[in-house]
Structures are given as C-alpha cells and as structure tokens.
Amino acid sequence: MTWILANLPLLSSRLLEHLGLALPAIVLSVVLALPLGWIAHRYRVSRWVLVTLTGLLYAIPSLPLFVLLPALLGTGIRDASNAIVALTLYGLALMVRSVADALDAVPPLVTDAAKAQGYGPLALVLKVQLPLAVPALTAGARVVAVSTISLVTVSGVLGLPSLGLLFVDGFQRGITEEIVAGLVLTVALALVLDALLALLGRAMTPWNRADPTTRRRAAHTPRTAAAPRAGEAR
C-alpha cells in the first residue's frame, strides 16, 4: 500500500498512457468495421471473405504482431502508432462480424417498409438500419473495448508505457504491489469503459426502454461468446 500511495502520480500517468493507446484503437476499429461490416452484410461472397479474414487476425499471437508490424509499417517498435495499429486489427477481428450480424438482425419488414416510403439507399443504412442495429453494435463494441484494454498490457513487454509496464517493472524489481496495482487498474478500467458503453448504447436507443420485450432481447445479444480473458496474451 505504501508503494501505491508513494507512486500515485506514476499510476495515474500509466493509466492515461493506457487509455491513450486503447481509446484510439477502439474508436478506429468500430469506425472501420462499420463500412466493412456493411459490405459483409450486403453481399454474400464478401461476407465469407471479410468475416473469415478479419476473424483470422484474431488468431495471430499478439506479441509477434507487435514485433512484426514495425517492419511492415516502418514505425518504431515503441511507437504508440505501432501498438494502435495492432490493437485496431484485433478490434476489427471482433467488430466486423458484430456489425454484419447486427445489420442482419434488423427486421427485413422494417427495411422493406422504409424503402417503400421512399428512403434512398444511403438514408436507409444511416437512418434506419444503423440506428436499429445499435443494441447489437453496442454489445460488439463492449467486447472490443474490454479486449483492447487487456491487450494493451502486452505492449508493456516491449517497453511501451501503459498499465502493462507496471507488471513488467513489478516483476523485474520484485514489487508485488506494483503488479497488483497494474492488474487491478486494468480490470477496473475495462469495467468502467464497458459500463460507459452500455450506458451510451442505452441513451442511443430510447425506443428500447419504452418496450420491455425488446429490452430483454437486446440484453441477450451475444457478448460472452467472444469475450476475451482479461490480461491473457495470445
């Protein structure tokens, strides 16, 4: 405890650095997954290709990817951009499928009715399909957020500053409190972000709160299926 109290400024700067890597990756993977997921939803062939290929990204062990990317991108191994790209790829692996599934789940009757009222193709996607997919999209984004927060720690092995660096440093110098602090903060951060996204999803879907049956359905959207184990390195 004394170590933690004495190192509060260090902990808070590690926490911010952690967020600095995780947040851009989470936002990027969600934003990039939207068009990719839409293409996967729209065309049957591309669905197979996109979902399989992006899904395979998740199979690449993270440490080698962190090491390999600089060679491909020309970035330094300790550049934040290097880590952000790697994390975004993992995020995409989860999110593209989520987006495609979320769009698939929009009732065809509603889409058909909207089309018959005179929605153009773009308005149909932006104003009807995406809003209705929000509950399932939120579920996907929550998995991505939690997964990314835990994956960031791996970059600590490379010496990139984040909460992960606390484990590495703690191990090397034998400071148990530092390891525990890093672990607890990582889990806490994941939980907080998960809760915030859940709240955001709720705020964006006032019509679901109005109807108890759809609320239950939204809560059932699969988010445990691909949930990563916290702190696990691939």
Added chain:
Amino acid sequence: MIRFHHVGKDYPDGTRAVGDVDLTIDSGRCTVLVGSSGSGKTTLLRMINRMVDPSRGRVELDGEDVAGLDPVQLRRSIGYVMQGSGLLPHRTVLQNIETVPLLRKEPRAEARRRAQLQMERVGLDPALGQRYPSQLSGGQQQRVGVARALAAEPDVLLMDEPFGAVDPLVRAELQAELVKLQAQLHKTIVFVTHDMDEALALGDTIIVLREHAEVAQIGTPAELVAAPADDFVRRFLGLQDGRRVLRGSQGESGQVVSDRFGRPLGVLGAPDAPDTLDADAGAQDVSVTGADAGAEEGPAA
C-alpha cells in the same frame, strides 16, 4: 389512372408470380385486389411503386411508364400501408408520420403540421404523438400507418392487407373509417386483401384474382354477388356453401333479415333508423340481400 399493360413477373428461381395481367385501375376510387395467398396480388400492387419491377409488360401511372421514373421519388409520391403497420420502431408516432414530407425536403414545421393534421384525420389522440410504435395497440399502429401514407398528400394510396393483423372488431372499425376517409379524400386506392368480406366492404371495384394474378372477374360488389363469373368466384364469395344466403321474415317494425343459421342480422330498410351507419354498411347489406332475393324462401344449406 393506373394501367397494367400485359404485365408479368417471374423470379430467377423460376417461380411465376404474375402471368399476364392487363387491366386498368380508375382514379379517385377504391379498387380491391382480392385473391388467395400466393395469387400474386401483392406483387401486382408493388409494381405500382416499383418495389417490384415486372419481367414483362409495363405499368403506367397517369399515362407515364413507371419504369422511366426514379423509384425513390416515385415511392415518395405514393402512399403505402402494409400489414403489421411497417412503422419504424425507433421513431415516435409523429416522426413516423412526418417521414415522407421530410424525405421530400419539406420544412420541419410544415411536416410537423401535416403530421398532426393526419393524426386527427385518422382519429388518433394527439397525446400519442410522442409514443413509440411498440407502445401502441395493433389498431392504433395501423392508424399511424394510414396517417403516414397520407401525410404527403399522395393521389395514390397502396394498401397491402393493412388490417390483416388486427382483431375482427378493430378491423371492422378501421374499414368503416377508411370508407369515411375516402368519401372526403377521393384518393386512388389500390387495396390488397384475401378477405372477401373486406373487399365487399371497401371496394368501389373488386378484382378477383386466381393463381398468377389471372383476373377471374372485375365488377362492383353488387355485380360480383349478383352474377359471379364462374365457380371460382362463387367459391371465393362463399356463395356455394350458403354463407351469404340471407332470409327475410316479416317482423313488427319491418322485414327482419337473418343469416343461414337463422340468426337475425337486422331490419331491412327500417324507416326511422338513425343514420349512424354510413353508405357502406347499409347499402351493401341491401345489395347482398337483393342479390339473394331468390333464396329468401328456401332454407339455407
């Protein structure tokens, strides 16, 4: 006027939905396409607003081939009401009704004004405007569907089994109100149903369709009941099993009309009857009875 010029529709898998249809639908009247499920009636309806493009032939709207019109613009100019309302679940009632005026780039205030007007027109409490569709009853949802279709003041209204999913009492109520509304608005309504009673209640003209949307008979409700073209139409009307056979007997206040089970339905032309029933119900009852005048004596099946 809507004109089908030898229209047909085959799907890529070889299914024939519509064989060869050649018919005209008059403006300002309610035309009911009636047929069993799979008769291609919905396909025919959806060709008018280009939700389906025909494989052969062409559909003309006021003399213009719809194939030459932009489908999105065309759909914004035609009201469409569907079964199960087809409301957008994430939009409030008012937002749903405003949809088409807003898509047509009308100013927000004007769209809101129109939406409120339509809510009143279809008998919806203004307080429901802020609700979501899932918070409404089936009947209310269908009213919103009708209000939405009317909001941009289209000349043509397409209705695809709009009252199919509500209970019979509410359905009768909605039908009566549609008749009342049409008496004010004189839209060109094309109404699809598989329910002959609904067709008789609503249609100025009824088009009975067989498989592949082949026209079995076109006529007014009275014409159909009085002179069904063939056994198919007779069966569809329920004339064969005596469903529409009515009997008259002299009562104190006039002639009492009963159905085939002897259940009294009402009094024929009672002079002091309050005029609450609109032209629809009253006139049709008489025409049905008239058509079956010969059956009055004989017992029903």
